[in-house]
């Protein structure tokens with residue numbers, strides 16, 4: 001659904017402000033008097049953008065905006081303020097507000113906001129009410145803007161949890177073409193890699209790619225990264241996209257691990273993905289890089305609505321809090337993975353923590369990521385005996 005003046009709502013406690021708003025668009029602009037009206041519209045499922053009037057342009061009232069975003073993280077919220085100050089901007093961003101508009105509210109300003117945020121609305125995650133393309137699995141790409149943030153541990157643990165779901169086939173693709181270490185952390189010795197698939201593009205079909213994949217004892221299939229960095233040059237972006245397209249017709253889920261390089265390859269992968277898990281480590285350089293990466297994606301008019309923020313080492317004793325991070329990134333954190341020593345041990349042992357320590361806090365963090373990606377709880381979707389399914 002595209003963004004129009006019909007699927008937005010203007011709310012304010014001030015009758016005069018609402019009366020003025022009602023006059024816009026020939027009286028076609030829906031209005032309300034309280035956050036409760038907005039909550040009702042969110043629950044009805046047709047609200048895309050909410051414009052909060054000047055009554056909400058105060059720090060305390062901004063909490064209401066935050067609670068709305070909790071109801072629907074893809075909701076775009078704007079605030080109308082008599083004066084746009086740096087303090088208000090900062091507070092608004094911390095509350096997850098998309099933008100602040102200087103009063104008075106006019107048709108031109110609403111149209112400009114609709115144009116500015118349309119691509120985000122178009123990228124709104126598919127809800128259960130919308131038709132789902134069941135002929136194709138979902139591609140989930142795990143990225144981070146800084147090396148060592150936890151992409152590979154997130155991708156491998158997420159893929160293992162997905163594979164644990166009943167009747168679910170999963171392929172994990174190592175698209176960190178120079179230094180991919182998915183096979184290392186899963187203790188696999190691949191016979192073939194993505195280099196072999198790229199060399200056979202002209203005749204690549206499901207049978208051939210199946211023979212190139214490496215199988216993990218859990219049933220998870222892996223497309224290994226090249227064995228040497230120099231081989232990465234043999235793989236073109238178009239070739240990798242063709243491989244992903246084929247895998248998405250064969251598997252329910254294709255999880256892609258990547259390198260921390262915002263280059264043409266990664267941008268193309270992100271474009272092709274149904275969901276993007278952006279891992280942000282709990283330190284200042286990671287948050288700074290994530291902010292720059294998100295800004296670049298927004299500049300490129302990339303549908304950032306499909307980016308889900310995952311905070312890694314969420315309990316680290318860095319002097320950053322979640323609100324500051326969300327404010328800087330203008331996006332809510334949707335899952336948290338705590339830091340635990342067993343992760344390093346599990347990497348060295350070649351056994352993902354969700355398998356070696358399923359009850360640990362860090363495994364619960366990966367279950368949060370699973371829930372975020374599938375929209376289902378880990379318990380609801382896992383098969384009873386806890387054994388992984390084989391393909």
Ligand SMILES: Nc1ncnc2c1ncn2[C@@H]1O[C@H](COP(=O)(O)OP(=O)(O)OP(=O)(O)O)[C@@H](O)[C@H]1O
Nearest residue numbers: 147148149150151152153313338339340343344347
């Ligand atoms: N939540 C965590 N708790 C403890 N250690 C962690 C956690 N997440 C990651 N690590 C440690 O950080 C290391 C780097 O993680 P990982 O390899 O997943 O990062 P990456 O983003 O894939 O790095 P690269 O950019 O090199 O590919 C891991 O070997 C692991 O030991």
Ligand SMILES: [Mg+2]
Nearest residue numbers: 151152176181
């Ligand atoms: Mg990695």
